[in-house]
Amino acid sequence: MGPSNFVFDVSESTFDVDVVNRSYETPILVDFWAPWCGPCRSLGPVLEKLATESDGGFFLAKVNVDENPNLSVRFGVQGIPAVKAFRNGQVINGFVGAIPEPRVREFLQKVAPNETDHTLAEANSLLATRHWADAEEKLRVIIEAQPRNAAAALGMVRALVAQGKGREALEIIEVFPSGPEIVAAEQLRALAEILAEVAEDSDHRTEHDLHLAQYWQSARLLAGGRYAAGMDGLMEGLRRDKKFRGGEPRKVMLGVFALLGDDDPLTREYRSELASVLF
Structure with missing residues (x-):
């Protein structure tokens, strides 16, 4: 309509x-x-x-x-x-x-609550507690009914990236609904791209490139939810070569920060460490 x-x-x-x-x-x-x-x-x-x-x-x-x-x-x-x-x-x-817009949405939840708002609130609560698969299930219901719901689309990108489903997350980012949420979705793009790459390409590409092998191993750790270990690998690679793949590891790190949130202890720790390496 x-x-x-x-x-x-x-x-x-x-x-x-x-x-x-x-x-x-x-x-x-x-x-x-x-x-x-x-x-x-x-x-x-x-x-x-x-x-x-x-x-x-x-x-x-x-x-x-x-x-x-x-x-x-x-x-x-x-x-x-x-x-x-x-x-x-x-x-x-x-x-x-x-x-x-976020304040308008809050206003609407008070004056015109609906089943979608309730489901989205449940999904956001699941995202906050990192129940990624359960959040994905609820968000799929919303997106099926409202494909242009930007808040649900952002939640879905987060849930998919957190589960290592980089390709599916990228498909949503590429056609993301208009709205301020698109900025947050773009912050997850580099992380989604490397997750998709390691999931789809075979290991033979890394046989003679130890730096790339380490980078992909870090991505696999991130895909499995081992964020500290994955970011340790990214930091080691950045110390070796800040310009590796056009500075892509830095963008991936920023994507992890966006996924975990500014208040997460890992975000605070590794953001400080990243700054010390880059600057």
């Missing part, structure tokens, strides 16, 4: 039918905006993307305040962009300003 199925314009004459009455069946977000408003142009596409992504979990009604000033007065809109959530005929929550 296209965005028009879930996003529509409303006016003073259609508001009660299209928003108030309809909100008894499905949560409605109302975006008060104007063509001259810069922050509106930032927030609007985010809201439209999430409405489409929700696949009917909520609808987005757009109100041009220049053309519908009485609606602004009726609902106390004093600054734009302003978003108000309607359910059962009433305003239940709202916010003002072009807040970032």
Whole structure:
């Protein structure tokens, strides 16, 4: 379904039918905006993307305040962009300003919770505790229903990389949905690439290249979840040749940090060690 199925314009004459009455069946977000408003142009596409992504979990009604000033007065809109959530005929929550997408998602989970949000929250909890296979199972359910769900796609990339499934992770990265999550997904690309390489190529390529053999062995350790041992091997290789394969081991290390998270003790330890080698 296209965005028009879930996003529509409303006016003073259609508001009660299209928003108030309809909100008894499905949560409605109302975006008060104007063509001259810069922050509106930032927030609007985010809201439209999430409405489409929700696949009917909520609808987005757009109100041009220049053309519908009485609606602004009726609902106390004093600054734009302003978003108000309607359910059962009433305003239940709202916010003002072009807040970032993660905060919009948090807002939606409060005003328009759905089964997808619940499943995604469960998957993220499993990712946080490194139950990668269980997280993958839940994320597949979401992606099957919502292929453009960027948050689920990022979680899937993490789950796949953590299990050594580099090729499948790369396939998702290559067609990653638009959204801020793409930055985090790209941080995992180098790690996914080396995992795919060692899984698909035979060992004969390393027979006469000890450095490459060590690099691949480090990747195999990472694929098996032995992060400290794998990063020890990468660090040893970097000490020998910082420019090996165009500095690829450094990018792989950064991918491991992204996978484990900034607060992980291994990330803190090896990030400091990496900096000491590179600089």
